[in-house]
Amino acid sequence: MGEAPAFLVDDLQDGPLNGLELTNGTCKTTTTVGDKTYVTVGADDGTLSIDVQIFDPSLGEWVYPTVLGTKPLSCKGHSTVLFENRILVLKKGSKPDDQIWFLEVDTEYVRQQRKKLGTEVVAWSKGVIGNAEKPIVISGPSGVGKGTLISMLMKEFPSMFGFSVSHTTRAPRDMEKNGVHYHFTEKSVMEKEIKNGKFLEFASVHGNLYGTSVEAVEVVADAGKRCILDIDVQGARSVKASSLEAIFIFICPPSMEELEKRLRDRGTETEEQILKRLRNASAEIEQGKSSNIFDFTLYNDNLEESYERLKKLLGLNGFVTASPKSAAPREINLPMDHSVSKLDDKIIINCISSGPDKESKNLIMLDVSSLKGGAPGRTRGLDFHVIGSMDQLS
Numbered sequence: 001m002g003e004a005p006a007f008l009v010d011d012l013q014d015g016p017l018n019g020l021e022l023t024n025g026t027c028k029t030t031t032t033v034g035d036k037t038y039v040t041v042g043a044d045d046g047t048l049s050i051d052v053q054i055f056d057p058s059l060g061e062w063v064y065p066t067v068l069g070t071k072p073l074s075c076k077g078h079s080t081v082l083f084e085n086r087i088l089v090l091k092k093g094s095k096p097d098d099q100i101w102f103l104e105v106d107t108e109y110v111r112q113q114r115k116k117l118g119t120e121v122v123a124w125s126k127g128v129i130g131n132a133e134k135p136i137v138i139s140g141p142s143g144v145g146k147g148t149l150i151s152m153l154m155k156e157f158p159s160m161f162g163f164s165v166s167h168t169t170r171a172p173r174d175m176e177k178n179g180v181h182y183h184f185t186e187k188s189v190m191e192k193e194i195k196n197g198k199f200l201e202f203a204s205v206h207g208n209l210y211g212t213s214v215e216a217v218e219v220v221a222d223a224g225k226r227c228i229l230d231i232d233v234q235g236a237r238s239v240k241a242s243s244l245e246a247i248f249i250f251i252c253p254p255s256m257e258e259l260e261k262r263l264r265d266r267g268t269e270t271e272e273q274i275l276k277r278l279r280n281a282s283a284e285i286e287q288g289k290s291s292n293i294f295d296f297t298l299y300n301d302n303l304e305e306s307y308e309r310l311k312k313l314l315g316l317n318g319f320v321t322a323s324p325k326s327a328a329p330r331e332i333n334l335p336m337d338h339s340v341s342k343l344d345d346k347i348i349i350n351c352i353s354s355g356p357d358k359e360s361k362n363l364i365m366l367d368v369s370s371l372k373g374g375a376p377g378r379t380r381g382l383d384f385h386v387i388g389s390m391d392q393l394s
């Protein structure tokens with residue numbers, strides 16, 4: 001907390017100056033939420049991120065909140081409008097996939113984090129036009145064949161599926177590549193990142209830490225692919241409780257003897273590690289079968305048959321030979337000069353483009369009626385419609 005910088009106090013007294021580009025290369029907006037005023041400040045050099053300060057009149061003080069999520073880099077100005085419990089931030093002069101951001105000020109996630117951290121909290125989330133397909137969570141005891149089935153799926157449908165690369169503190173196996181099979185990491189580093197909210201879920205499994213970062217799932221969806229997560233039952237439970245909507249599949253071995261044989265034949269673990277994994281397997285199978293987490297249980301007896309059943313579960317019947325052509329992603333491409341406002345429950349963007357001999361005005365309606373996800377990941381489900389254009393001779 002601290003005293004307001006003089007220029008901000010003056011501006012607040014003068015009323016909101018939305019999207020005002022200041023002469024010293026900064027742009028700031030003010031948005032009132034309840035009795036608090038949120039100020040976003042960006043520099044136009046593209047290196048710093050957009051900064052957030054809150055003026056709380058009940059305290060008569062400025063509050064510097066804990067800022068969660070990936071922050072947007074500042075740009076050649078930005079404009080804001082309040083939409084429910086988040087501030088929509090439109091960046092000027094940025095790439096199409098970097099123009100729409102949400103600063104969550106009072107969403108469920110922000111309220112939870114505020115309680116947990118005991119500080120004022122805001123959280124950033126990048127807005128994405130269109131939806132992602134539901135991720136697929138695959139769990140099952142060590143050696144049951146999760147990795148084998150996932151590899152088969154990814155090999156047959158490379159453009160349809162992408163793997164969520166987890167972080168782990170376990171040592172890499174001979175054939176494993178950092179960043180491909182896992183992000184191999186130090187325990188102290190991972191613990192710090194967990195505290196900083198980097199992970200969607202994490203768990204201690206067979207004596208090591210494993211976790212799915214928010215980014216691991218989002219980058220797969222950003223690439224237009226369906227994300228596959230190979231995580232243990234504790235992780236599946238955490239994902240089930242999160243805002244991520246997924247399909248949950250539990251893979252079961254035909255017998256404990258066969259599971260032991262597969263683990264031993266794989267030859268990647270020491271005897272001690274094999275025994276630990278087998279000890280944990282019975283509890284995992286018990287939980288997998290009895291909990292309400294999983295939508296499907298798949299017995300991995302004969303590999304080819306199990307794979308066919310897996311494909312059927314995912315709606316990939318025998319006729320699918322390649323990824324269906326997904327509709328080309330729609331991108332919103334805002335001109336430098338635009339302003340944003342709210343009309344009833346609609347967001348209207350007023351765009352002005354100047355050509356060599358004329359100036360054209362476009363009205364775009366941003367459809368925010370079915371948003372999915374949110375901080376600390378992306379806010380998906382946005383759509384837009386051009387609702388009017390007006391060409392003017394200059």
Ligand SMILES: Nc1nc2c(ncn2[C@@H]2O[C@H](COP(=O)(O)OP(=O)(O)O)[C@@H](O)[C@H]2O)c(=O)[nH]1
Nearest residue numbers: 142143166202203205210211212230231232235
């Ligand atoms: N909760 C959680 N579990 C994970 C994650 N990544 C892997 N696991 C699980 O950790 C366990 C051990 O994985 P691994 O060391 O690769 O051994 P393997 O299953 O025998 O191949 C498996 O049950 C994985 O599903 C993760 O990000 N989060």
Ligand SMILES: Nc1ncnc2c1ncn2[C@@H]1O[C@H](COP(=O)(O)OP(=O)(O)O)[C@@H](O)[C@H]1O
Nearest residue numbers: 142143144145146147148262266300301302303
């Ligand atoms: N249906 C199956 N029948 C026989 N062996 C299998 C089958 N599925 C997988 N395997 C083998 O079992 C071992 C463990 O499989 P893996 O995919 O590494 O398991 P997980 O990822 O669940 O730990 C591997 O050597 C794999 O080739």
